Amino acid sequence: MHTLVFLSTRQVLQCQPAACKALPLLPRELFPLLFKVAFMDKKTVVLRELVHTWPFPLLSFQQLLQECAHCSRALLQERPSTESVQAVILGLTARLHTPEAGAGAQPLCRKHVLRVLDMTGLLDDGVEQDPGTMSMWDCTAAVARTCIAQQQGGAVEPGLAPVPVEVRVDLRVNRASYAFLREALRSSVGSPLRLCCRDLRAEDLPMRNTVALLQLLDAGCLRRVDLRFNNLGLRGLSVIIPHVARFQHLASLRLHYVHGDSRQPSVDGEDNFRYFLAQMGRFTCLRELSMGSSLLSGRLDQLLSTLQSPLESLELAFCALLPEDLRFLARSPHAAHLKKLDLSGNDLSGSQLAPFQGLLQAAAATLLHLELTECQLADTQLLAILPILTHCASLRYLGLYGNPLSMVGLKELLRDSAVQAELRTVVHPFPVDCYEGLPWPPPASVLLEASINEEKFARVEAELHQLLLASGRAHVLWTTDIYGRLAADYFSL
Numbered sequence: 001m002h003t004l005v006f007l008s009t010r011q012v013l014q015c016q017p018a019a020c021k022a023l024p025l026l027p028r029e030l031f032p033l034l035f036k037v038a039f040m041d042k043k044t045v046v047l048r049e050l051v052h053t054w055p056f057p058l059l060s061f062q063q064l065l066q067e068c069a070h071c072s073r074a075l076l077q078e079r080p081s082t083e084s085v086q087a088v089i090l091g092l093t094a095r096l097h098t099p100e101a102g103a104g105a106q107p108l109c110r111k112h113v114l115r116v117l118d119m120t121g122l123l124d125d126g127v128e129q130d131p132g133t134m135s136m137w138d139c140t141a142a143v144a145r146t147c148i149a150q151q152q153g154g155a156v157e158p159g160l161a162p163v164p165v166e167v168r169v170d171l172r173v174n175r176a177s178y179a180f181l182r183e184a185l186r187s188s189v190g191s192p193l194r195l196c197c198r199d200l201r202a203e204d205l206p207m208r209n210t211v212a213l214l215q216l217l218d219a220g221c222l223r224r225v226d227l228r229f230n231n232l233g234l235r236g237l238s239v240i241i242p243h244v245a246r247f248q249h250l251a252s253l254r255l256h257y258v259h260g261d262s263r264q265p266s267v268d269g270e271d272n273f274r275y276f277l278a279q280m281g282r283f284t285c286l287r288e289l290s291m292g293s294s295l296l297s298g299r300l301d302q303l304l305s306t307l308q309s310p311l312e313s314l315e316l317a318f319c320a321l322l323p324e325d326l327r328f329l330a331r332s333p334h335a336a337h338l339k340k341l342d343l344s345g346n347d348l349s350g351s352q353l354a355p356f357q358g359l360l361q362a363a364a365a366t367l368l369h370l371e372l373t374e375c376q377l378a379d380t381q382l383l384a385i386l387p388i389l390t391h392c393a394s395l396r397y398l399g400l401y402g403n404p405l406s407m408v409g410l411k412e413l414l415r416d417s418a419v420q421a422e423l424r425t426v427v428h429p430f431p432v433d434c435y436e437g438l439p440w441p442p443p444a445s446v447l448l449e450a451s452i453n454e455e456k457f458a459r460v461e462a463e464l465h466q467l468l469l470a471s472g473r474a475h476v477l478w479t480t481d482i483y484g485r486l487a488a489d490y491f492s493l
Contacts, residue, residue, distance in 0.1 A: 006070035009037050016045040028055040033071075035064050040075060044087035051091025051117075052098070060118040079133035080122050089146055092117060095163060096192050118168040119143065120198045136172045136201075143169050144184030147195050164192045168221065170199040178209050185216040199224040199252075207236045214243040223491075224252035224288075231257045234272035241275075245282040252313075252490060253286060258294035273299075281306040288340075288490045290315035300325035301332075310337040313490040317371070318345030326355035335362035339493050344373035344399070349381050349441075357388055364391045368493050373427075373482070374402035374444040379409035386416050395420055399427045401482050402444050407431045407460055414464060414478070418471050425477045431460055 002010075009030070013019050023046075026034070031050065038047040051059065065075035095114065124136035134142070147167075173181050188195035197217050202210055202225075210227065225244050232240065237258055244253065258276075280303070289311055296303065296319040304311075310333045321343070329335055341363060348356045360367075370392070377385075382405060389395075398417075405413075410428055417423055432438055434452040464478050 001072060003070040006033065006037065009033050009070075010041065013038055013041065013043045013046050016043055019043075019046050020049045023049060023053055031055060032064050033068070035059075036068065036071065036075070039065060039081070039084045039088075040071075040073065042081055042083045044083050047084060047087040048091040048094065051088050051114075052094045054114045057113055057115045058118065059114060059116070062118065062121040076121050076123060078123060079135070080139070082132055082134045082138070085119075085134050085139060085142065088117075088119075089142055092165065092167070092193070093146060093149075095165060098163070114163070114165060116166045116168065120168050120170050122170070124170075124172070136170060137177070140169065140171050140173070140181065141177065143167060143195065144181055147184040147187045147191065147193055164194065166194045166196050168196045168198055170201070171197045172201045172203070173205060173213065174203045175205060175209075178205060178213070182209075182213060182216065185213070189216075196221040198222065199226070201226040201228065202230070204229045207232060207239055210240055211243050214240070217247075219247050220249065222247045222250060224254070225250060226252075226254040226290075228254075228256055234258065234269055234276060238272040238275045238279075241279040245279045248283075249285050250283060251285050252288035252290075253283070254288075254290040254292075254315075256290075256292045256294065258291055258296075273302075277302060277306045281308065284308050287311060288313035288315075290342075291319060292317040292342075293345075294319055296320065296325065297322050298324060301328040304329070304332055304334060307334075310334045312337050312366075313340035313493075314338060315340070315342035315371075316346065317342050317373075321346045321352065323351045323355045326352055326359050330355065330359040330362045335359060337366060338363045339366055340369040340371075340488070340490055341367060342371035343375060344371050345375070345444075347376045348372070349376035349378065353381055353384060357385055360385060360388045360392070364388065364393075366394070367392045368394055368422075369397045369488055370395060371397075371399040371487065372403070373399050374448075376441065376444070377403040377405065378441065379406050379412075382409045383412060386412065390416050390419055393420060394422050396422050397425045397427075397488060398423065399482075399487065401427050401429050401480065402447055403429050404432050404438075404440075404442050404447060405429055407433045407463075410460075410464065411467065414467050415471075418473065423476055425479070427479055427482055430457060430480055434460060 012022070013034070023034075031054065035047070035050050037043070038050060062076065067074045119139065122134070122136060122139055171181065185195055198221060200213070200217065200222065202213065205213070205227075207230075210230070214225075225247070227240075230236070232255075237255065244250070286307060286309065289307075290313075291303075292315055296316065300316075300321065301324075314329075314334065341359075343356070346352065377400065382400075382403075389398075400413075405428070410431060413426075413428075417426070429447065430452050432442065432447075434456045435442075435447075435450055436453065438446065438450070468474055468476055468478065
């Protein structure tokens with residue numbers, strides 16, 4: 001639904017030249033809605049002029065493109081329009097070429113108010129986009145080009161310095177884009193356009209390049225470091241981690257494939273691990289830690305004991321956890337603060353089941369998001385944890401994909417979870433009833449790759465849907481789609 005103010009604003013922007021001329025006459029309180037409508041409708045001429053004459057110190061995508069009182073559409077949950085993002089950047093460029101008012105000019109010209117352009121929070125779902133939208137890679141490149149062009153623009157006349165603007169962005173970098181982004185970060189030092197990274201995601205980047213990039217980032221801005229597919233090992237991580245630890249406001253650290261190098265003597269591996277632990281103890285604001293595909297068997301106590309504050313999000317997917325790891329976590333200060341827990345790929349069916357039940361009990365009061373993909377949970381194990389699982393009263397998301405559950409187990413879960421009023425999403429496996437000739441217990445690889453009987457599964461889906469309707473929970477999504485962007489990011493919880 002749209003309010004009358006929204007509809008009037010949309011009508012005003014139909015003629016872009018007239019709207020641009022009218023901007024100096026409009027009250028500043030209308031600018032936020034003008035921006036959202038122009039961004040939504042790709043009114044690029046108006047959008048550029050809005051940025052050029054923005055009357056507030058902050059222009060934030062997260063504030064302006066969310067659901068508001070005048071329009072329920074949340075643009076941040078959609079891929080951003082290429083035209084609209086480029087128009088914002090062009091408006092910023094125009095500002096940078098507008099000098100400060102001289103001594104004889106009128107003071108407090110409102111187009112000189114903007115100090116921060118916050119472009120963080122744009123959707124980056126990792127799927128192929130249509131040509132009319134921008135990925136995070138595209139946004140990173142567009143902003144970087146602006147930084148480089150501004151630096152290459154040359155000197156300005158004395159007394160006509162551009163108004164400095166800080167541009168906050170989420171940056172993604174890989175081998176192909178590294179040199180370009182490094183040049184942009186270097187160009188922004190001392191430039192009127194100061195590039196400030198909030199979340200850094202580096203993929204398949206060599207160790208020396210990762211270090212060089214970290215050295216160029218502002219320690220006061222960085223919120224998250226996410227190193228993916230780098231396969232650093234403990235040796236590489238021991239080189240990188242002190243450069244990460246200097247970011248004292250870092251709230252999220254996502255590392256993968258942290259394990260010893262079989263080519264190293266074990267003494268070196270232990271020294272590197274101890275050094276890594278010592279550096280982890282330097283973080284004061286860390287709230288999320290992801291160590292996916294890292295060999296942490298029997299070492300979780302060493303890792304978590306070094307942290308200064310309890311974690312709220314812990315991802316330990318495919319970490320080969322042992323019963324003692326789960327027992328330690330259940331007794332640790334972290335358990336009672338966890339909002340998000342990911343134990344995917346750890347076998348919870350045998351001796352790990354009882355310690356996992358203890359962990360679930362300890363985290364029940366705070367847990368919002370639980371991911372248990374490929375944990376070898378069959379009906380027997382699911383029924384054992386259900387009494388504790390249903391005590392997680394605030395749980396919103398439950399991931400069970402890739403577990404050997406039958407239709408009987410899924411129906412028990414559906415019925416018992418009726419008491420969980422906050423539950424909105426359950427990602428469940430294809431029931432074992434829908435496969436033909438499964439070995440037992442079926443390996444996760446078989447469940448993921450074997451074909452299913454589509455007719456049987458269609459009947460399963462229909463029955464689950466009817467059970468949801470009958471219990472008044474049509475709003476709860478039960479799905480087998482693991483690629484639908486259903487898992488929440490920690491900062492959105």
